[in-house]
Amino acid sequence: MKKYRVAILAFLLTFGLTYGKKLPKGITPEVLKTLESSVDENSPRTRALINAVSSNDVQKLVLNKAVKDRLFDWNFSIKLKIRGITNQKSSGRCWLFAGLNILRYRVARRLNLDEFELSQSYNFFYDKLEKANLFLEKIIETRNRPLRDRTVDFLLKNPIPDGGQWNMVVELVNKYGVVPKEIMPETYNTSNTRRINQLLATLLRKDAAIIRDSQKSEEELRKMKVEMLKDVYRLLVYAFGKPPREFKWRYKDKDGKLHPWEKYTPQSFFRKFVNVDLNDYVVIYNCPAKQYYKLYSISLDRDMADRRDLTFVNLPIEEVKELTLKTLKEMQEPVWFGCDVGKELLNKEGIMAPNVYDYKSLLGIDFTMTKKQRILYRHSIPTHAMVFVGVDLDSGGKPVKWLVENSWGTKAGRKGMYVMYDRWFDYYLYEVVIPRKILPEKIRKILQQKPEVVPPWDPMYDFFTH
Numbered sequence: 001m002k003k004y005r006v007a008i009l010a011f012l013l014t015f016g017l018t019y020g021k022k023l024p025k026g027i028t029p030e031v032l033k034t035l036e037s038s039v040d041e042n043s044p045r046t047r048a049l050i051n052a053v054s055s056n057d058v059q060k061l062v063l064n065k066a067v068k069d070r071l072f073d074w075n076f077s078i079k080l081k082i083r084g085i086t087n088q089k090s091s092g093r094c095w096l097f098a099g100l101n102i103l104r105y106r107v108a109r110r111l112n113l114d115e116f117e118l119s120q121s122y123n124f125f126y127d128k129l130e131k132a133n134l135f136l137e138k139i140i141e142t143r144n145r146p147l148r149d150r151t152v153d154f155l156l157k158n159p160i161p162d163g164g165q166w167n168m169v170v171e172l173v174n175k176y177g178v179v180p181k182e183i184m185p186e187t188y189n190t191s192n193t194r195r196i197n198q199l200l201a202t203l204l205r206k207d208a209a210i211i212r213d214s215q216k217s218e219e220e221l222r223k224m225k226v227e228m229l230k231d232v233y234r235l236l237v238y239a240f241g242k243p244p245r246e247f248k249w250r251y252k253d254k255d256g257k258l259h260p261w262e263k264y265t266p267q268s269f270f271r272k273f274v275n276v277d278l279n280d281y282v283v284i285y286n287c288p289a290k291q292y293y294k295l296y297s298i299s300l301d302r303d304m305a306d307r308r309d310l311t312f313v314n315l316p317i318e319e320v321k322e323l324t325l326k327t328l329k330e331m332q333e334p335v336w337f338g339c340d341v342g343k344e345l346l347n348k349e350g351i352m353a354p355n356v357y358d359y360k361s362l363l364g365i366d367f368t369m370t371k372k373q374r375i376l377y378r379h380s381i382p383t384h385a386m387v388f389v390g391v392d393l394d395s396g397g398k399p400v401k402w403l404v405e406n407s408w409g410t411k412a413g414r415k416g417m418y419v420m421y422d423r424w425f426d427y428y429l430y431e432v433v434i435p436r437k438i439l440p441e442k443i444r445k446i447l448q449q450k451p452e453v454v455p456p457w458d459p460m461y462d463f464f465t466h
Contacts (some may be wrong), residue, residue, distance in 0.1 A: 015300030064358040079390035085113035087409035089191035092162030097383040097407035099169030112253040122184040159204040170278040178267030189239035283312040288372040297451040336433040341384035350413030
């Protein structure tokens with residue numbers, strides 16, 4: 001016990017303090033002197049670090065060559081056929097690209113196509129329109145609350161984001177169907193959304209001010225809302241093009257056979273060529289900051305005013321992994337997932353691996369946090385959605401690495417593909433979408449629970465939803 005008292009006394013004396021005096025709140029001259037003495041600027045190591053770090057991107061200096069050089073194997077035990085690499089460009093549509101990438105597998109198999117792509121612009125148009133309507137509905141609902149109210153503040157900060165979630169893919173496709181990409185191709189503004197988002201946000205904030213300043217009834221405000229949405233619709237048509245209500249389409253299969261023109265609606269195209277009940281897919285999370293084996297929903301994590309919020313089952317990572325593997329192995333289906341893509345990523349090489357950057361050896365500083373801490377302290381959240389299309393297993397059937405199809409074009413990763421090592425899955429993967437029919441009974445029972453509702457400012461209201 002005596003040695004601890006001596007240590008405490010030494011600490012207090014270092015700051016020029018004595019017993020009975022409080023530690024300073026600010027950086028006093030004594031504190032600054034202590035901080036300065038912690039760095040020996042005359043040592044060769046410190047001089048070398050200053051020279052290197054001050055003149056370079058630190059991440060390039062900490063690339064762990066020993067880890068990078070071991071990660072050379074791109075062989076996989078299970079690998080689905082790749083149907084072409086998509087490119088979301090300068091937009092936050094990863095969730096939609098990943099969702100449509102799963103659906104196009106079904107179309108390509110059915111039509112005997114090597115490559116095929118569904119129109120992201122088509123569904124994105126309606127996502128923006130629906131989000132505008134949701135925003136205005138919530139403004140009507142909260143019109144009597146003060147501007148400093150947390151929900152009102154949340155709405156006004158980002159009225160119409162690009163991002164989204166699996167439930168939004170489901171609702172958009174169920175309501176509006178899908179069309180081939182050539183029927184409604186990309187425009188400059190679907191691929192570069194910053195400017196159009198600024199205009200839409202300005203328009204909606206102006207409309208919010210009108211609604212909140214009005215003394216009209218709720219019914220009268222809803223009539224005003226429809227007039228306001230006309231401007232939103234007009235702007236979307238100018239920027240994205242007008243979505244087709246029906247279209248003619250033909251295709252040539254991989255054997256060179258040209259199939260005749262046929263007329264479709266977006267809904268009939270979906271029924272004929274995709275033909276899947278998207279309501280039979282379940283969102284599974286791994287969020288150690290919340291209780292496992294519970295059902296949750298996140299308020300306002302949706303894009304439609306008359307549909308439900310994102311709802312998910314929270315499970316330990318081992319069970320998330322088991323269900324993902326089962327979908328790839330038994331169902332031969334790609335798996336939509338959400339992760340924190342920017343962490344420990346070699347983008348050029350297409351590698352996601354823990355410890356691929358070694359900051360501690362260079363800087364002498366430990367940055368380690370648990371997954372729970374990273375979530376609670378806003379260091380790591382789901383930032384990007386992609387698709388699993390393969391997995392490599394060891395001799396015992398355990399995953400070693402996962403094959404990922406991204407939506408950043410062929411110049412990113414290895415011609416658009418990435419390899420995710422299994423420990424990276426543990427650290428930075430947060431959600432997967434799994435067919436209901438492969439879920440064990442204990443998880444199906446969880447789906448019958450009344451979900452615990454968490455607010456939209458919860459850490460799990462994903463970055464790619466903002």
